[in-house]
Amino acid sequence: MKTINFSTYSSIRIGPEVGVKVIDDIGDFSEFYIIGGANNLLVSPNPPKLAILGKRYDFIKEIDGYLHIGGATKSGKILSFAKHSNIANFELMQKLPGTLGGMIKMNAGLKEWETWNHLVAIKTKDGWIEKSRIKHSYRHTDLKEIVFEAKFELQKGFDPKLLEIFKKFRDNQPQFPSAGSCFKNPPNNFAGKLLDMAGLKGKRVGNMGFSKSHANFLINLGGGTFNEAIKLIDEARKRVDEEFGVKLELEIEVLGHQT
Numbered sequence: 001m002k003t004i005n006f007s008t009y010s011s012i013r014i015g016p017e018v019g020v021k022v023i024d025d026i027g028d029f030s031e032f033y034i035i036g037g038a039n040n041l042l043v044s045p046n047p048p049k050l051a052i053l054g055k056r057y058d059f060i061k062e063i064d065g066y067l068h069i070g071g072a073t074k075s076g077k078i079l080s081f082a083k084h085s086n087i088a089n090f091e092l093m094q095k096l097p098g099t100l101g102g103m104i105k106m107n108a109g110l111k112e113w114e115t116w117n118h119l120v121a122i123k124t125k126d127g128w129i130e131k132s133r134i135k136h137s138y139r140h141t142d143l144k145e146i147v148f149e150a151k152f153e154l155q156k157g158f159d160p161k162l163l164e165i166f167k168k169f170r171d172n173q174p175q176f177p178s179a180g181s182c183f184k185n186p187p188n189n190f191a192g193k194l195l196d197m198a199g200l201k202g203k204r205v206g207n208m209g210f211s212k213s214h215a216n217f218l219i220n221l222g223g224g225t226f227n228e229a230i231k232l233i234d235e236a237r238k239r240v241d242e243e244f245g246v247k248l249e250l251e252i253e254v255l256g257h258q259t
């Protein structure tokens with residue numbers, strides 16, 4: 001076990017201090033909710049039983065023409081490895097905070113560049129599973145198991161130009177603590193645009209608010225609480241539904257609270 005204080009560990013800086021099981025071996029941990037870097041999580045004061053992968057799953061290895069990466073490996077480490085080894089397809093990890101397990105579960109990415117694009121297979125407690133056997137789409141996968149390791153295509157040619165493009169996309173992201181985009185973009189629409197049109201841009205409840213520069217970022221302005229975040233989420237969904245008939249789906253995951 002290790003103690004994690006989510007008000008410092010999570011990117012949105014909200015949550016209690018709790019004991020988290022550290023997983024050091026492949027096995028069945030279905031009674032636990034697996035966390036990575038908590039960059040996509042809003043943790044309530046009463047979270048479920050949590051687990052996290054241990055150091056053993058923090059690795060990058062070239063094996064038989066593939067790149068094998070441990071589920072606990074951070075995006076920054078993967079990006080620098082790709083850069084120094086001149087490996088293509090990992091440029092999207094530029095300022096995309098998370099661990100490989102979290103990125104695979106969320107199919108994290110930017111526009112058409114997604115974590116699953118060059119994924120080959122994942123290793124769960126049931127062994128290696130080919131990517132084609134798991135449904136995945138924009139910010140969604142049907143993955144129910146813990147990812148201990150993943151295998152990617154190994155192609156040469158790290159692209160610094162692509163890195164510049166991703167840097168530019170990130171330039172207008174709010175600097176306040178957040179969990180990235182709060183809602184998924186509805187089909188053929190943008191959550192940020194709908195929030196803006198519904199008057200939510202810059203809207204505050206206590207010390208939480210939708211960013212003035214990027215309406216779909218729920219930001220912590222300092223000492224923001226779980227309840228303030230939930231109030232804003234509920235109000236945003238209600239107003240966007242009332243005004244535009246669109247039911248916004250959360251991209252961030254709320255732990256220990258029904259949304």
Ligand SMILES: Cc1cc2nc3c(=O)[nH]c(=O)nc-3n(C[C@H](O)[C@H](O)[C@H](O)COP(=O)(O)OP(=O)(O)OC[C@H]3O[C@@H](n4cnc5c(N)ncnc54)[C@H](O)[C@@H]3O)c2cc1C
Pocket residue numbers: 011033034035036037038039040041053071072095096097098099100101102103104105106107108109110139145146147148173178179180181253
């Ligand atoms: C400033 C900022 C910018 C961001 N920009 C983007 C962006 O451009 N695009 C984007 O897609 N996301 C973005 N995000 C969200 C976040 O970076 C991604 O969702 C990332 O994949 C989260 O990884 P994590 O390790 O922190 O996962 P967590 O937040 O800890 O968990 C997320 C999900 O992954 C699951 N999970 C974690 N580890 C494993 C594992 N080993 N096996 C199976 N499931 C696991 C969890 O159960 C949970 O369902 C941003 C976040 C921030 C704070």
